[in-house]
Amino acid sequence: MSKSKASAGPRYQALLQLLRTSEALWNSSRIFFSKWDISPSQFNVLNVLVEQPEGLTQIELSRLLIMHRSxxxxxxxxxxxxxxxxxxxxxxxxxxxxxxxxxxxxxxVEKILPAYYEAAEQIWGDFPVKKTKELVEGLERLSENVEKFSATLGEK
Amino acid sequence: MSKSKASAGPRYQALLQLLRTSEALWNSSRIFFSKWDISPSQFNVLNVLVEQPEGLTQIELSRLLIMHRSxxxxxxxxxxxxxxxxxxxxxxxxxxxxxxxxxxxxxxVEKILPAYYEAAEQIWGDFPVKKTKELVEGLERLSENVEKFSATLGEK
DNA sequence: TATAATTAGTTGACATATGGACAATCTAGG
DNA sequence: CCTAGATTGTCCATATGTCAACTAATTATA
Incomplete structure (x- = not known):
């Protein structure tokens, strides 16, 4: 049993910051891709297909892009x-x-990709690569925890 | 002029990981809030209003929630x-x-909030608070960079 | 003060997203 | 082989989100 105080602590704030940062990034990517008149979601479809000469079924696409088949x-x-x-x-x-x-x-896609990679570099700017790695490790660990938490929500 | 190699480097991967983690979190919150038959967006509205006895205009809401007034x-x-x-x-x-x-x-809202804070604690689990702070600092810095980058996209 | 510019909210067109119901098709077990 | 169950994709209803165009009201200015 946890002894949580159930108050708006730093860990709650951290999750909000994660969502805010991600939203800013997604919005920025929307502006970025609009130069080529596509949406971020549309780009993601093209981007996963570029490595698949045999193509993918729509179900496979839905799994890779983590969205409903409909x-x-x-x-x-x-x-x-x-x-x-x-x-x-x-x-x-x-x-x-x-x-x-x-x-x-x-x-x-092959025209957009270099600009996309370049944009990623620009966004990180002078952020040290070591810090980036730490951040990614944190995010990966958090991702796992979120999945586990979702699973506990699913079971009735 | 940058000398970027324009390839899928660790910094590009880091941004993808950020988006993935955030999406997992958002989806998890959708399941979480469905217990009370509301969406995450709807909860966010209620959550900002709870500290505002005088209420907010819709424009103020749109600024706080970072969405279009429509x-x-x-x-x-x-x-x-x-x-x-x-x-x-x-x-x-x-x-x-x-x-x-x-x-x-x-x-x-007052019924949901304690469960929400508790969920945030559970999701972080045994993640050290020091690491959480580092992660938040990284996210804040990244957020600023993204905003700056968006601004460079905006100017024609 | 008259009018020009700005602001708040709604509406319509559209894209993205979920979930349920459905038809067509495939697969496994008897 | 044949049926029961699973899978694939579509369609419908609905929610969330953008943007542009519009009305009504406010503010600034000539």
Whole structure:
């Protein structure tokens, strides 16, 4: 049994700071990607597909991007409308498509990626690499804890 | 001029980890708040109002919650439908409402808050407080950098 | 004081996100 | 082989979020 005082302590504040920082980063990325007229979510789809010459099914996309499969439908629809990706029929499993980049889509990602990496460097600025590593370790550890906590919420 | 190699380095990975951790936390909070049948965004509205006996205008809410004023309209609509908050007319400025908690709304936040603080403690677990502070400092510094970077994107 | 600029809130169009229900298809067990 | 269960993708309802255009009201200024 915990003896928590149940007050707004530094650990609560830390979680809020994490959410704020992440939101600022996401908003910044929205402005960044708007130069190429795509959204961060759309970029993420293209970015995971670029390493997959065989493509991915929508379920695989939904797992990699951590979103519901029903959301992938619309995302893929809009990217297909813009000819950046293509749904290919899969003879092995007629339920599932294989979603692949079009040549246009591949060119777009490969144009954006260097700017993206460069932006990441700029954002960290003079932040020491050692500090960055510590931060990542902290975030990874926290991530695990959050997953464990979610699991305890799930069980009734 | 930077001499960046423009490759997927540790600093790019660090930003991705930040976004992943934050998303996990947000999703976890969605499950957490569903016990009281509200969303994280709705809770945030109630949570900022709890310290404001005079209430806040919707513009003030949008600034505190870092969202567009048009989004506040719907959020406030739904919370008002559920009688958790109330729009009060403001004689000093007939354009703006003062959004205040109802007694019901106040009771709800005050019931949730202790559980929320307790959850924050649980999520950190045995994470040393010193490490938490370092992490927060890193996040604050990063936040500033992101804002600066956004500003450079904004200027054409 | 008349009017120009700004501010607060709503609305509509759209993108992103979840969850439930559904049809088509695949897979396993009897 | 055949049916029961699982999987894949879509569609609907709904919530959250942006942005642009609009009205009403306030403030600043010529």
């Amino acid at each position: 959301n992938v439908t619309g995302l893929v629809d809009r990217l297909e409308d813009r000819k950046l990706i293509q749904r290919k029929d899969n003879p092995n499993d007629r339920r599932a498509y294989r979603v692949v980049l079009t040549p246009t889509g591949r060119k777009l | 989004n506040v309209t719907g959020l406030v609509d739904r919370l008002e439908d559920r009688k958790l908050i109330q729009r009060k007319d403001n004689p000093n400025d007939r354009r703006a409402y003062r959004v205040v908690l109802t007694p019901t709304g106040r009771k709800l």
